[in-house]
Amino acid sequence: MASTSETHDALTKRLTDTGLRATPQREVVFKVILEKRDHPTADEIFARVKAQMPTISLATVYNCLETLVQNGLVRQVNFDRAPTRYCPNLHEHAHFHDEKTGAVHDIDVPSEVMVKLRELLPSGYDASAIELSFRGAAGALAKAKRN
């Protein structure tokens, strides 16, 4: 797993490359998202970050999340109109939303499938992003697999 300093460096580079500053707030928000990859909401991130940096404000968490998203360091995930969740997995993947528990799981999507999906578009349509999500129940079998 990536060490703290590695992620720190990645963050710093990404930000400074775009003329942005690697502030302590941005670093701790990013760290928290990497630490527990459970697709937390902004509120949840705020709570986790406050444990390490009690003076941070919710607005700052939203600001940091916005810059992280804009710089391609984290990904936003939306289900219906529920609060936006944040995901540090940058590989092409889909999401499974467990209706019972509310948990979100990453689902691998081979790039040939992505290609197939893109081929569904009639000519003249150019997709910059494709979003695929599943909703349903992750049964006992699925839970067992994760442990």
Next chain:
Amino acid sequence: MASTSETHDALTKRLTDTGLRATPQREVVFKVILEKRDHPTADEIFARVKAQMPTISLATVYNCLETLVQNGLVRQVNFDRAPTRYCPNLHEHAHFHDEKTGAVHDIDVPSEVMVKLRELLPSGYDASAIELSFRGAAGALAKAKRN
């Protein structure tokens, strides 16, 4: 194209089958969604409906939309955190969201592709719904095709 009375009957049947009433408000909301299949938001539907029924309230539009969705007569579509849109196309399909114009277009998805997507899920995952959406630009070619 379905006549007004046909859609009226379909609606009536669907609602009464579930012990619900086919009220004028529900009928006009449904009609408006069928008339212009441009994936309107609740606000847009409200505006269109008010032209025919000036006394209707926004709360009623939301109520009607909810019952229509629950009874499988229209489908909800969400893009990021934008206002929910409503779609009368009940066939399996995806959505393309034009970033420039904000327009939403239906994209056919053959059921064999849906089957393939479902196969991406590890064992133990059971999806009750699959959502696929594209975001990007629908160029001149695509627009020409629609006219």
Next chain:
DNA sequence: CGGTTTGTTTAGAATTATTCTAATTCCTTC
């Protein structure tokens, strides 16, 4: 260095889509 500019954080107000509340109206049925 000291001053200026530029970027960042912050608290709280504002916004916005949606839901809730409580009262009224409308059907349906007996």
Next chain:
DNA sequence: GAAGGAATTAGAATAATTCTAAACAAACCG
């Protein structure tokens, strides 16, 4: 045609997010 349940309504409430304006911090420059 009265009772009871369902639906509608206006407006208040909610909740996630964004905005605002002020304070703060860091880099920049002579």
